[in-house]
Amino acid sequence: MRHWLHREAVFYLFALPFAALTLLFGLWPIGLGIEVSFADSASALAAVPDFVGWANYASVLGDPAFLDSLWRTLLYTALAVAANVGFALFYALLLDSPLIGRMRTVAKLLVFLPVVTPEIAGYVVWRWLYDQSFGAVNAALALLGLPGFGGIASTSTALLAVLLAELWHHAGFYVVIFLANLAIVDRALLEAASIDGASGWQRLWYVVLPQLRPAITINVVYALIQFLKTFTVVVVMTKGGPNGLTNFVSYAAYRLFDEARYGEATAMATILFALVMLVATAAYVLAERGRA
Amino acid sequence: MRARGLWRVLAQVVVGVVSLVFVYPYLWMLSGAFRSTRDILAAPLHLWPEHFDLSGFGSIADVGGVSLLRCLVNSVVITVASSVVAVAVAALGAYAIRRRPEALAFRLLRGGFLLSMMYPYMLLVIPVYLVMYHLGLLGGYLGIVLFLALGPIQFFLFEQFFRSIPEAMIEAASVDGANEVQVLWYIILPMARGVVATVAIITFLLNWAQWFPVLVISASPDTYTLPVALLNMNGELGTNFQGIMALAVITTVPPALLFLLAQRQVMGGMTEGAIKG
Amino acid sequence: MVRGRMVPRRRWLAWLVGFMLLGGGVARAQELTIWHDLGDNGTKWFAAAGEAFAKTHPGVTLRAISYPTEQWFGRCIGAINTGTSPDLIYNNYERVIRVAAQTHKIMDMQPVLGGIADKGFLSADDLRVATYAGHMIILPVQRVQMAFGVRKSWLDKVGETPPVTWDDTLRVGRKFQTEHPDGGTAPVFAFALEAANPRDLIHMLDLFTFGAGLRHTLIDDAGAVVIDERQHAKVLEEFLKVFTTYKMVPPDTVNYSFNEMYQVIEGGRAGMFRVGDWNVGKWVKQGPMGDFVVGPWPQFFADRKSAVVIGGMRGVAVPENSPHKALAEQFAAFLLGKAAQQASLNFVGAAVRKDLDVSGLPPQSQQFARPSWNLIAYDFPESVHPWYPQLEASFHKKLMAAIASPPADWQAFIRQTAAEMRVEAKALAAKGG
Numbered sequence A: 001m002r003h004w005l006h007r008e009a010v011f012y013l014f015a016l017p018f019a020a021l022t023l024l025f026g027l028w029p030i031g032l033g034i035e036v037s038f039a040d041s042a043s044a045l046a047a048v049p050d051f052v053g054w055a056n057y058a059s060v061l062g063d064p065a066f067l068d069s070l071w072r073t074l075l076y077t078a079l080a081v082a083a084n085v086g087f088a089l090f091y092a093l094l095l096d097s098p099l100i101g102r103m104r105t106v107a108k109l110l111v112f113l114p115v116v117t118p119e120i121a122g123y124v125v126w127r128w129l130y131d132q133s134f135g136a137v138n139a140a141l142a143l144l145g146l147p148g149f150g151g152i153a154s155t156s157t158a159l160l161a162v163l164l165a166e167l168w169h170h171a172g173f174y175v176v177i178f179l180a181n182l183a184i185v186d187r188a189l190l191e192a193a194s195i196d197g198a199s200g201w202q203r204l205w206y207v208v209l210p211q212l213r214p215a216i217t218i219n220v221v222y223a224l225i226q227f228l229k230t231f232t233v234v235v236v237m238t239k240g241g242p243n244g245l246t247n248f249v250s251y252a253a254y255r256l257f258d259e260a261r262y263g264e265a266t267a268m269a270t271i272l273f274a275l276v277m278l279v280a281t282a283a284y285v286l287a288e289r290g291r292a
Numbered sequence B: 001m002r003a004r005g006l007w008r009v010l011a012q013v014v015v016g017v018v019s020l021v022f023v024y025p026y027l028w029m030l031s032g033a034f035r036s037t038r039d040i041l042a043a044p045l046h047l048w049p050e051h052f053d054l055s056g057f058g059s060i061a062d063v064g065g066v067s068l069l070r071c072l073v074n075s076v077v078i079t080v081a082s083s084v085v086a087v088a089v090a091a092l093g094a095y096a097i098r099r100r101p102e103a104l105a106f107r108l109l110r111g112g113f114l115l116s117m118m119y120p121y122m123l124l125v126i127p128v129y130l131v132m133y134h135l136g137l138l139g140g141y142l143g144i145v146l147f148l149a150l151g152p153i154q155f156f157l158f159e160q161f162f163r164s165i166p167e168a169m170i171e172a173a174s175v176d177g178a179n180e181v182q183v184l185w186y187i188i189l190p191m192a193r194g195v196v197a198t199v200a201i202i203t204f205l206l207n208w209a210q211w212f213p214v215l216v217i218s219a220s221p222d223t224y225t226l227p228v229a230l231l232n233m234n235g236e237l238g239t240n241f242q243g244i245m246a247l248a249v250i251t252t253v254p255p256a257l258l259f260l261l262a263q264r265q266v267m268g269g270m271t272e273g274a275i276k277g
Numbered sequence C: 001m002v003r004g005r006m007v008p009r010r011r012w013l014a015w016l017v018g019f020m021l022l023g024g025g026v027a028r029a030q031e032l033t034i035w036h037d038l039g040d041n042g043t044k045w046f047a048a049a050g051e052a053f054a055k056t057h058p059g060v061t062l063r064a065i066s067y068p069t070e071q072w073f074g075r076c077i078g079a080i081n082t083g084t085s086p087d088l089i090y091n092n093y094e095r096v097i098r099v100a101a102q103t104h105k106i107m108d109m110q111p112v113l114g115g116i117a118d119k120g121f122l123s124a125d126d127l128r129v130a131t132y133a134g135h136m137i138i139l140p141v142q143r144v145q146m147a148f149g150v151r152k153s154w155l156d157k158v159g160e161t162p163p164v165t166w167d168d169t170l171r172v173g174r175k176f177q178t179e180h181p182d183g184g185t186a187p188v189f190a191f192a193l194e195a196a197n198p199r200d201l202i203h204m205l206d207l208f209t210f211g212a213g214l215r216h217t218l219i220d221d222a223g224a225v226v227i228d229e230r231q232h233a234k235v236l237e238e239f240l241k242v243f244t245t246y247k248m249v250p251p252d253t254v255n256y257s258f259n260e261m262y263q264v265i266e267g268g269r270a271g272m273f274r275v276g277d278w279n280v281g282k283w284v285k286q287g288p289m290g291d292f293v294v295g296p297w298p299q300f301f302a303d304r305k306s307a308v309v310i311g312g313m314r315g316v317a318v319p320e321n322s323p324h325k326a327l328a329e330q331f332a333a334f335l336l337g338k339a340a341q342q343a344s345l346n347f348v349g350a351a352v353r354k355d356l357d358v359s360g361l362p363p364q365s366q367q368f369a370r371p372s373w374n375l376i377a378y379d380f381p382e383s384v385h386p387w388y389p390q391l392e393a394s395f396h397k398k399l400m401a402a403i404a405s406p407p408a409d410w411q412a413f414i415r416q417t418a419a420e421m422r423v424e425a426k427a428l429a430a431k432g433g
Helices: A002-036 A055-061 A064-096 A103-116 A119-130 A136-143 A158-182 A187-195 A200-228 A232-238 A249-258 A262-291 B002-032 B037-042 B055-059 B068-099 B104-116 B121-135 B141-148 B152-163 B167-175 B180-208 B212-217 B226-231 B241-273 C008-027 C039-056 C069-081 C093-103 C110-114 C124-128 C152-158 C166-179 C198-211 C230-243 C251-255 C258-266 C280-285 C325-334 C338-347 C363-369 C388-404 C410-431
Strands: C031-036 C061-066 C088-092 C139-151 C189-192 C270-276 C292-295 C308-317 C375-377
Touching (some): A002 A262, A002 B068, A002 B104, A002 B121, A002 B141, A002 B180, A055 A262, A064 A103, A064 A158, A064 A200, A064 A249, A103 A158, A103 B180, A119 A158, A119 A232, A119 B002, A119 B226, A158 A200, A158 A232, A187 A200, A200 A262, A200 B152, A232 A249, A249 A262, A249 B121, B037 B241, B055 B241, B068 B104, B068 B141, B068 B152, B068 B180, B068 B226, B068 B241, B121 B141, B121 B212, B121 C069, B141 B212, B152 B180, B180 B241, B212 B226, C031 C039, C031 C069, C031 C325, C039 C061, C039 C325, C069 C088, C069 C093, C088 C093, C093 C308, C110 C325, C124 C139, C139 C152, C139 C198, C139 C338, C139 C363, C152 C166, C152 C292, C166 C189, C166 C270, C198 C230, C198 C308, C198 C388, C230 C388, C230 C410, C258 C270, C280 C363, C388 C410
Parallel strands (some): C031 C088, C189 C270
Antiparallel strands (some): C088 C308, C139 C270, C139 C308
């Protein structure tokens, strides 16, 4: 009996630091944040807040502007995840193929460089690249005789502009994850397939991609969580504009914070939180089910 | 053969163009550190500075009362420490959960962890401050290091690796009479060397640019890291654009170098860990 | 969450922390901390003031820490509510209001002011803009002035004098945009403005409105909407036309906050812009390099004098749980003394005293320090109506929509918007006000 206890206790011991960190720095602050969402904004951060139950949630969910923001966040997330993971997969496969010779190392570095560039600085640069009057993007397009790109000043192109800037910053990370997984693809299987006469595309589809499945899952779930919370790019580049087009939920909540509407701001954040939970779990469950 | 040559050229052109697009903003940043605002706005396409104006670099020698060197040291200390802790904590946690996935406590733990990664962090300024205050960790390195030691990708990578170890291998070791600690230390960890290095490096690369916990937990600029110094350059009294570009360049160099040196490890590090039958 | 009634288990921890803080405080022999958001210039000012203070209070050091403004709010509120507050906090009046409202722990500075003999330079207006809910929450230390600036060499190039009326301004603006007075080929715009956040756009509107001699922008002291009043509507219409019909700002302005606006000004891409007294120090050495004149905002109406706008007062506040409260109060009073005020003028460009030495300052700073122009003070609606920020955000949204798709009839749009704002103001006032 004692031996069994000792055996099991060891695992709890292993997991203890992880559990401690998760509880103290992960869940506790979130708990506090959720607590604030049940308080009236005027006293939300005071020592003795005035609790008003679900009033903040009712007011937030009843606001058409919020629902608009929610819808836009979902749309952007779907597009961003597809674009980032799709591009990353394509580019990783390209970099891994023997078609690229010595360029490989440099290319890997360059695609990963934006990931380690501080977000603030990176997005400030993109802000100015896109500028209608002083930006390099339009200057280059003009040089090539092409029509100008509306960038973040026009409602028809702002979403795309933000998506591209974020792709620049994030895609490299997903590329690296894919490359790491491509390195452990079973070469023996690939050789067997090519001996059996499978073409390049068939080898890709039937041998490589199935082995990349866990990596695709991780990347998609991670990207979903990442892009649902899209924040820094909006703060630096668009401040929710133009005309509210990029007013995603994280930023909308942050803006409310600025207006001292703390109760409603945290209610928004909690709703987003619930949404992320839902979407990420759904994606994960779907992926795991497909695995079998 | 000719078709293959054509594919090769096409592939290399694509990679070349993509690489150029990805590096261009960085080059712009680099040149922006040396050019005056006037030049930047008047001739946006020129990457080579008209006049080498080093005032941008000069102005960041001292940011918010703290020397740049101090910020650099803080960045190194905090990032290295948090990477080490992150690896240890995530590895142990992921291993324990992998060994006893049915345990209720572990299922809750895994769920709770994933949950905690999903909240929009920027609204947690005051809650994190309160938590650190209650734990007495305000102001020092420890609070920041511990906060940064929690990350989703570290857990995922270890989980994925441990899952790929066949149960049979572990059974065999325990039958031989080894206790759990011995199994972990003598059997599992040597296999995990590659993943450990990978996770450590990835954690370093990601944590280097983190600003949120450093800003909230620091009691004074003495514990500021480079990205936080960057944030502070956007003040209401004026924006030091060249300074921001210069500081951004400096902040990006160490992780870029590390990546260059370790990229084979990062992207091939999973190989050592792959157990196939 | 911290409450008045703490769980006993936590109480001993609080005692321990408090004891450590106390012990630490005694051991550190009098270091005052002050949190502000004025960046490096502010820190230098406080360093100079601290040194001067130490002459009469030996052994006292001052530590000034600057935070980006949004972080400043969160940190001050969090710190004051957990008993880890700094000795003093410093910011604009309207920002200290927020901290006071969420903590109820900012001390009333009336007694401190009472103890100062030399304070004749503070007018009743100044003190009104330091009072909130019957308490003097800040000791006003800097008067924030915002003037209308125009590039001097550009005026010379197009053969104009600094514009006085709005018509003059439009004419000069058109010339700037067509005649390239900067000598280059890159686009040049008449104005540099900001519009991204509600406080960005409406602040610009405030400047033109108050600068024209009007006393309110969106609502008056009673909370009634004023934008469709004849004169207010005229200013609003012209302001919106600057973005649309006249096209006198960069199209990206809808995304600009003060960072980008400063970039455009310092990059020499705009001819007319806001100049705050705190900007002069930098713009004399960089960017425009002193090539600008400052003066009152454009005059719209013959029966109203145009003015330079007093954007408010910046001041020092002392939290009730300040670690060295008595000393903090003394330092606060010291900031109104000649030495500290002179340092303020030198480093930040603003002060309240009228008897300071301006000889070493650039000409524009001297004009701010010894104003010979008409001054008009901003009305701070949010100090009277706590729901004002929400109404302002709504107003901002409507204006941004109008800028994106300009209506055919501006006056009709303004009337419509006024009606909508009235409905909303009523609802907000009823809810909690």
